[in-house]
Amino acid sequence: MALGTGLIYDEQMMDYNLLWDYPECNIEKPERLSASYEKLKYYGLVERCIPLSFREAIEEEIVLVHSLDYIEAVKSTASMNVEELKTFSYMYNDVYFHPNSYHVAKVALGVTLQLVDAVMLGKVKNGMALVRPPGHHSQKSEACGFCIFNNVAVAAQYAKKTYGTKRILIVDWDVHHGQGIQYVFEEDPSVLYFSWHRYEYQQFWPNLKDSDYYAVGKGKGLGFNVNLPWNKIGMENADYLAAFFYILLPMAYEFNPELILVSAGFDAAIGDPEGEMCATPECFAHLTQLLMPLANGKLCVVLEGGYNLRSLSESVCMTVRALLGDPVPPLVGEMVPCISAMESIQNVRAVQQPYWNFLKNQDNMFIKDPNAKKLNPGIGEDDFQSSTVTTAKEKEVTTVSNVNKDFDEFMNSHMKKVLVLAPRVRTALGGCGEKLSKLDQCLQVEEKKITVEEVGILIRFGGSDCAYLKDEYLLSLGKIFPLIDKIMNREVRNGIAVSSILSSAAFAARYGTTVGASRVLLLLLGEDAISADIKEDEKILVVQMSGKQDEKKQSKYYIPICWKEDNEWDGDLLFLLFEVILPLAYGFKPELVILAVGSNIRIQEVSLAHLTHLLQVLAEGRILVISQASDLVETLVSSLLGDPVSATSSFILQQESAQVLMKLRQELKQHWKLL
Numbered sequence: 040m041a042l043g044t045g046l047i048y049d050e051q052m053m054d055y056n057l058l059w060d061y062p063e064c065n066i067e068k069p070e071r072l073s074a075s076y077e078k079l080k081y082y083g084l085v086e087r088c089i090p091l092s093f094r095e096a097i098e099e100e101i102v103l104v105h106s107l108d109y110i111e112a113v114k115s116t117a118s119m120n121v122e123e124l125k126t127f128s129y130m131y132n133d134v135y136f137h138p139n140s141y142h143v144a145k146v147a148l149g150v151t152l153q154l155v156d157a158v159m160l161g162k163v164k165n166g167m168a169l170v171r172p173p174g175h176h177s178q179k180s181e182a183c184g185f186c187i188f189n190n191v192a193v194a195a196q197y198a199k200k201t202y203g204t205k206r207i208l209i210v211d212w213d214v215h216h217g218q219g220i221q222y223v224f225e226e227d228p229s230v231l232y233f234s235w236h237r238y239e240y241q242q243f244w245p246n247l248k249d250s251d252y253y254a255v256g257k258g259k260g261l262g263f264n265v266n267l268p269w270n271k272i273g274m275e276n277a278d279y280l281a282a283f284f285y286i287l288l289p290m291a292y293e294f295n296p297e298l299i300l301v302s303a304g305f306d307a308a309i310g311d312p313e314g315e316m317c318a319t320p321e322c323f324a325h326l327t328q329l330l331m332p333l334a335n336g337k338l339c340v341v342l343e344g345g346y347n348l349r350s351l352s353e354s355v356c357m358t359v360r361a362l363l364g365d366p367v368p369p370l371v372g373e374m375v376p377c378i379s380a381m382e383s384i385q386n387v388r389a390v391q392q393p394y395w396n397f398l399k400n401q402d403n404m405f406i407k408d409p410n411a412k413k414l415n416p417g418i419g420e421d422d423f424q425s426s427t428v429t430t431a432k433e434k435e436v437t438t439v440s441n442v443n444k445d446f447d448e449f450m451n452s453h454m455k456k457v458l459v460l461a462p463r464v465r466t467a468l469g470g471c472g473e474k475l476s477k478l479d480q481c482l483q484v485e486e487k488k489i490t491v492e493e494v495g496i497l498i499r500f501g502g503s504d505c506a507y508l509k510d511e512y513l514l515s516l517g518k519i520f521p522l523i524d525k526i527m528n529r530e531v532r533n534g535i536a537v538s539s540i541l542s543s544a545a546f547a548a549r550y551g552t553t554v555g556a557s558r559v560l561l562l563l564l565g566e567d568a569i570s571a572d573i574k575e576d577e578k579i580l581v582v583q584m585s586g587k588q589d590e591k592k593q594s595k596y597y598i599p600i601c602w603k604e605d606n607e608w609d610g611d612l613l614f615l616l617f618e619v620i621l622p623l624a625y626g627f628k629p630e631l632v633i634l635a636v637g638s639n640i641r642i643q644e645v646s647l648a649h650l651t652h653l654l655q656v657l658a659e660g661r662i663l664v665i666s667q668a669s670d671l672v673e674t675l676v677s678s679l680l681g682d683p684v685s686a687t688s689s690f691i692l693q694q695e696s697a698q699v700l701m702k703l704r705q706e707l708k709q710h711w712k713l714l
């Protein structure tokens with residue numbers, strides 16, 4: 040997959056600004072774009088992207104969302120003087136016009152459509168459009184919240200019309216509710232709109248009831264509008280990730296989009312005067328990477344808000360790095376969502392339950408919130424559960440002001456901490472590359488000779504374990520250990536080996552801890568027995584999925600999951616990944632991930648591809664895959680290289696699996712947090 044990341048930026052979009060004193064609007068200024076672009080240049084990211092040319096949108100495109108009357112009205116501003124512009128602007132809510140506004144709004148929309156074209160036509164794999172004015176608040180006949188034309192809403196209509204795209208996911212991570220997008224697609228099941236936003240029980244702009252979680256769409260579009268209101272400020276990385284894991288990602292996998300548009304406002308990032316949230320820039324790399332395996336990688340990121348120039352520009356860079364496939368920095372800090380966030384998430388799950396399979400078979404109760412009942416009489420008293428989000432933490436009110444003082448200093452030291460260097464080589468092969476189609480993109484690593492003594496010090500053997508010391512065993516470890524060396528030395532990012540013996544993965548994990556990985560996540564898909572010694576090692580978190588229910592005992596660091604005896608495992612493994620494994624892993628913070636895939640597992644190849652893709656958000660992408668079956672290698676290598684996974688059908692969580700999942704989460708709460 041030679042395609043790259045498209046980037047659109049054009050100086051014309053800096054050619055308008057506020058011409059009078061209007062405090063509500065003075066944060067939306069040209070420097071937002073120049074600062075972002077300068078930072079991209081500074082990090083050498085511009086030259087790694089494919090520049091896309093700009094164009095103006097034409098009327099035929101604008102009318103996909105807006106009325107002719109409104110377009111005419113906007114057009115008329117081009118010849119207005121300041122007094123007239125003022126009067127015109129004040130007809131709307133928090134927006135200003137400038138004589139160039141009409142032209143620039145057409146450019147912002149035009150370049151958004153250029154990006155959609157480039158992605159849909161396969162000229163680039165994904166991309167970002169740095170635009171202003173933003174779009175998501177503007178409506179059919181109304182400018183609003185710095186927005187004139189609704190770039191992303193038009194883009195979605197345009198994709199439907201031009202390419203016949205049947206399912207489009209819009210992820211609106213701007214800190215404001217994109218009510219403009221919601222209104223366009225409320226009744227449209229072909230566009231799934233997800234927005235989280237600062238809400239504070241309707242106290243925050245634009246103060247709409249329509250922004251609350253029970254606005255779930257209308258008519259045919261029921262369940263295709265998803266609002267996640269944040270009722271407190273100071274939301275952190277863990278809160279955003281929890282929203283992805285418990286709502287957006289399972290939903291997106293069930294929806295199976297053909298295209299993803301991101302309304303990317305970075306006012307949801309730390310230091311922003313509007314959002315007052317605390318997510319750090321690298322969080323957006325995680326969000327981006329988590330979306331990348333979907334829609335065959337077709338991801339268009341379009342700038343919306345973001346008013347702290349430092350935070351905005353660093354976040355833009357993090358997003359572009361993720362689009363380019365760079366390893367994402369691990370998230371620092373305790374990964375525990377706060378109670379308020381979990382309540383909102385829980386309420387979204389409850390209200391969306393009728394429309395989504397993955398929620399149907401789980402118990403999702405509304406959490407009492409002071410306004411829910413009053414505002415939504417349809418919810419019965421029985422549907423409520425008093426707040427029992429047990430492992431979440433109380434939000435301290437609030438870290439924002441501490442952060443604001445010396446913000447630049449904080450950012451300087453923070454960005455230094457999270458700077459991650461990509462190893463030159465992405466994927467290394469341990470003797471399994473003979474006839475791979477992507478052989479030339481990988482590094483073949485020589486095996487080395489391993490002795491019984493070397494293995495002996497890694498794991499204490501019980502009597503029957505002596506079988507481990509057979510030649511065959513030493514041979515496969517001879518392929519695996521050099522890969523781990525290279526991964527931990529940052530010579531390569533990830534690696535893959537074929538091993539006929541699955542439990543060699545346990546040795547690999549232990550070996551990893553001896554060569555620099557403080558914590559290793561071992562995800563074992565298959566029946567092989569794991570030595571007791573490993574199960575108790577707090578440096579190695581073992582999650583083992585198997586079809587057999589035997590006397591496997593769970594402990595904090597050993598989590599056996601009996602997954603559907605005798606049945607196909609299908610794609611519901613992914614739901615387990617979102618709702619259990621990733622939340623667990625983000626808390627554990629592994630420095631190396633080992634995925635061991637047994638040959639007798641009943642998981643579709645495409646699910647494995649997604650799994651391999653998604654696990655790379657952990658440990659800076661340091662993952663070693665050990666496959667028992669050699670026929671899976673082609674698929675696994677392609678995932679390790681970051682190639683998009685071809686979208687097949689949507690993934691459905693089966694009822695049986697939902698039970699396992701719920702039970703598991705219950706059990707895990709004893710030991711672990713982010714759950």
Ligand code: X5A
Binds near residue numbers: 133174186306345
């Ligand atoms: C795109 C965007 C915010 C408007 C806030 C007005 N708009 N108070 O972030």
Ligand code: ZN
Binds near residue numbers: 215304344
């Ligand atoms: Zn915003």
